Amino acid sequence: MTALLAPSAAVAPAHRDPNVLRWLGAYTSSMVGDSVYYIALSWAAVQTGTPAQAGVVMSVSALPRALLMLGGGVIADRLGPRRVVIGSDAVRCAAVLAVAALLFLTSPGLWPLALLALVFGTVDAVFMPAVGALPVRITGKDQLARVQGLRGLAIRFASVVGAPLGGLGVAIGGAPVAFALAGLLIAVSVPLLISVRIRELPGDERVGVLRVDERAEGLPGDQHVDDLARDERVGVPPEGERLRELPAGSAPTAARATTAWADLVAGLRYIRRHRVLAPLMLAIALGDFGFVGPLNIGLTLLADRRGWGASGMGWVLAGFGVGAGAASLLLTVRGRLPRAGLVAGCGILAGSVAIGALAYVPSLVAAVGTALLVGLLAGLSGAMCGALLQTQGDPAYLGRVTAVASLVSLGLAPLSMPFAAAAVGAWGPGPVFVVSAVVCGLGGVVALCVPGLRHAELPR
Secondary structure (H helix, E strand, O other): OOOOOOOOOOOOOHHHOHHHHHHHHHHHHHHHHHHHHHHHHHHHHHHHOOHHHHHHHHHOOHHHHHHHHHHHHHHHHHHOHHHHHHHHHHHHHHHHHHHHHHHHHOOOOOHHHHHHHHHHHHHHHHHHHHHHHOHHHHOOHHHHHHHHHHHHHHHHHHHHHHHHHHHHHHHHHHHHHHHHHHHHHHHHHHHHHHHOOOOOOOHHHOOOEEEEOHHHHOOOHHHHHHHHHHHHHHOOOOOOOEEEEOOOOOOHHHHOOOOHHHHHHHHHHHHHHOOOHHHHHHHHHHHHHHHHHHHHHHHHHHHHHHOOHHHHHHHHHHHHHHHHHHHHHHHHHHOOOOOHHHHHHHHHHHHHHHHHHHOOOOOHHHHHHHHHHHHHHHHHHHHHHHHHHHHHOOHHHHHHHHHHHHHHHHHHHHHHHHHHHHHHHHHOHHHHHHHHHHHHHHHHHHHHHOHHHHOOOOOO
């Protein structure tokens, strides 16, 4: 048997680790650039075409993102997440700056905007799985909950800062200036990502593995059966294969003899057979399907019916953002919460009750307070689920694991929004919010009823 990789040296706390902070700076700059990009795209589309055409342009990116997300997870695992993230940001930067230059020089109509949206959606399909697979390569597993907190703070910062920056760019020079600003912000992430060091993972984490059928090497049958039984207990797919480490510094993707399709099937099989990841994916799916409708289109319709207006809806969303930011800050400071699976399940279940209550609160002040509670609980349970995905998943599969979770959250769950809107129009917000809360709560029930997930812990 080949020697295992030597364990890495002790890892500094994530919020004090310069390597993690460089990654965080790159991620934050990229997310702010994304926010500015969406403002610029929506403004340019509305100014150039009809409202219906603008809506089509804004939705173009959703199709390739949904169709290619699973393949993007395979690419992230085969090529390595840092390489994919750097390439994705470089392509997005070049595309946005090209459109900015085109709009400066001429008025080409909607086609470059639609093409840009298509490029973004395609690149997002590989960018998102790679982003999810990268943290475990830059810090220790015991720091991944803190990294989730830092990532949550970056997302909140981008949502707060990005929209005003995009509006400022439009006010100064229209869509071309806003696009140029977005491109420059995304460009900042590239040198930062290049400077991020990828740490050597311990051998038992099996990053960069070559599949070898050891039965062909004369391993005794009973030893092979014992190995398969052990792999089943820890969640490794018993495919009649063992995982062998590559020497340190080897390129795992160069040694693979499998096809991309075989890698995708292996990743889905790995998730399905894993005692924690399989129920966790179901809990995430139910939670997102119950959460997305009410907190997006449902909240808009609720504010309109209650007479709160756009400003009232803004205050409710601000309450949600503050709660989610507080959860991220808690994880950043604490670094780890005990009994992560139990916390995630209880957070989803309690958050679902708050979602149902949101439709029945008597005043705007009460709605803001309830939304703050929803944000706190959703942010906490979401961060716990994200940390469990990364710590429970084998690093060699993390791109595909993240791809499945992203497909559910960003590709499938938004499909519930038109149904939620139609249901609110037919029956009012109350019943719709209650049904959504029940669906969301089922995710918490799954987390609490499956022993493997309920007892799941984050590494110390």
